[in-house]
Amino acid sequence: MNSPKQGIDFDELIQSDRIHGSLYTDSEIYQAEIERIFHNGWVFVGHDSEIPEPGDWVRRTIGEQPVLMIRDEKGQVQVLMNRCTHRGNLLCTKKKGHNTNLRCPYHGWIFGTDGELLDTPEASGYGAGFEKQNFDIPKAHHVDSYRGFVFTCLGETELTLADHLGDAALMLDRVADMSPEGEIELSGGWLQHRFKSNWKMLPENDTDGYHVAATHQSFVMATTSQAPDYVGEGSLPQVRDWGNGHTEIDFSPGYRHFDRTFEWYGRLPEAKVPNYVEAMNQRYGEEEARRKLVNGPPHAIIFPNLFLAEMNIVFYFPVGPDECVQVYTPLFLKGAPEMNKRTIRQTEGAVGPAAFLLADDVTIAERTQIGLAAHGSDWLDLSRGMDREGVDEQGHPVSHLSDETANRAFWSHYKTVMDVTA
Numbered sequence: 301m302n303s304p305k306q307g308i309d310f311d312e313l314i315q316s317d318r319i320h321g322s323l324y325t326d327s328e329i330y331q332a333e334i335e336r337i338f339h340n341g342w343v344f345v346g347h348d349s350e351i352p353e354p355g356d357w358v359r360r361t362i363g364e365q366p367v368l369m370i371r372d373e374k375g376q377v378q379v380l381m382n383r384c385t386h387r388g389n390l391l392c393t394k395k396k397g398h399n400t401n402l403r404c405p406y407h408g409w410i411f412g413t414d415g416e417l418l419d420t421p422e423a424s425g426y427g428a429g430f431e432k433q434n435f436d437i438p439k440a441h442h443v444d445s446y447r448g449f450v451f452t453c454l455g456e457t458e459l460t461l462a463d464h465l466g467d468a469a470l471m472l473d474r475v476a477d478m479s480p481e482g483e484i485e486l487s488g489g490w491l492q493h494r495f496k497s498n499w500k501m502l503p504e505n506d507t508d509g510y511h512v513a514a515t516h517q518s519f520v521m522a523t524t525s526q527a528p529d530y531v532g533e534g535s536l537p538q539v540r541d542w543g544n545g546h547t548e549i550d551f552s553p554g555y556r557h558f559d560r561t562f563e564w565y566g567r568l569p570e571a572k573v574p575n576y577v578e579a580m581n582q583r584y585g586e587e588e589a590r591r592k593l594v595n596g597p598p599h600a601i602i603f604p605n606l607f608l609a610e611m612n613i614v615f616y617f618p619v620g621p622d623e624c625v626q627v628y629t630p631l632f633l634k635g636a637p638e639m640n641k642r643t644i645r646q647t648e649g650a651v652g653p654a655a656f657l658l659a660d661d662v663t664i665a666e667r668t669q670i671g672l673a674a675h676g677s678d679w680l681d682l683s684r685g686m687d688r689e690g691v692d693e694q695g696h697p698v699s700h701l702s703d704e705t706a707n708r709a710f711w712s713h714y715k716t717v718m719d720v721t722a
């Protein structure tokens with residue numbers, strides 16, 4: 301079985317301990333994912349701080365659809381289709397901007413920031429039957445945010461954002477609470493990598509703890525990061541299944557064991573960013589601030605397209621069964637300029653084009669895509685750690701850092717979303 305053609309039997313393709321390789325290559329499966337996961341499910345679209353003023357907008361892609369995340373004149377965040385309702389032209393072409401109204405570059409139709417058609421040049425050419433209100437820009441059915449993270453569902457759904465996030469909302473709390481003002485700012489600009497692999501390799505890899513020692517060997521050897529203390533047979537960090545496809549590598553048990561504050565490339569924050577530590581103490585009190593600095597920011601996937609990558613925020617979108625784009629920015633903490641300066645440098649080291657981590661992961665993803673073209677052994681094994689998995693105090697499955705609990709969690713949720721028998 302290389303490619304299911306008569307309908308898609310997800311029960312067969314996704315088993316508890318293995319998945320079929322065609323899930324990464326089959327174009328029918330890919331199209332179904334675009335429809336069910338990206339166009340009719342909740343996906344991350346951006347952050348409040350990217351569009352602080354009415355008229356601010358950023359260009360994004362949801363699944364394969366170009367959209368705008370825009371703050372309308374009433375201050376509401378809207379997700380509008382980036383397509384003129386006259387003859388389909390792309391309305392906004394830059395990555396971001398600020399406009400009182402949106403003017404289509406083709407024939408000059410003008411829309412409000414909430415998508416309402418306001419004006420058509422040389423309007424006398426349109427007859428009495430032309431109803432302006434029929435030409436407002438279509439918008440997403442749902443837009444909601446949590447701690448400034450904006451999510452959208454383009455189609456109709458009964459699920460609220462709170463339903464979708466479930467207990468994984470705690471991961472977003474943990475990000476925002478790294479700031480002495482309880483807010484983050486994604487104002488550092490976004491870098492983009494386009495590469496030749498299926499999009500699912502990203503959420504799978506990002507909370508796969510097994511690959512760290514081998515794939516990122518050069519990082520582990522060359523830096524004075526604390527990471528080497530936390531990988532290997534006896535390591536304390538855990539992988540966690542938060543439910544709904546949200547997953548985490550929780551490094552904090554290791555950090556707590558050594559009671560060391562998050563070290564940011566080998567130096568204690570008290571030495572490197574004393575003003576930040578002081579601001580955290582002021583806001584949360586010394587004990588709670590220290591707890592936050594020891595636990596550090598999360599390393600977690602919010603299904604399907606958001607990666608809370610410790611001091612970076614990453615999202616991605618597919619552009620075909622074997623191609624996708626990964627987009628990332630430094631995590632800036634409001635009220636912590638000293639820390640943010642440091643984070644820019646750390647971002648260059650971690651996820652920039654010539655950095656240690658992301659370049660490794662992307663290379664492996666591309667090679668995996670190539671490897672999948674070889675047949676004979678068509679299944680990918682996901683059984684690691686199945687017989688030593690446990691649950692945490694809240695009842696979420698957890699296991700050793702190197703176990704495939706997070707991968708199984710991703711695929712189990714994927715199956716519930718995809719396996720809709722029409």
Ligand code: FES
Nearest residue numbers: 384386387404407
């Ligand atoms: S396509 Fe936009 S005004 Fe004609």
Ligand SMILES: [Fe+2]
Nearest residue numbers: 505515657661
């Ligand atoms: Fe990695």
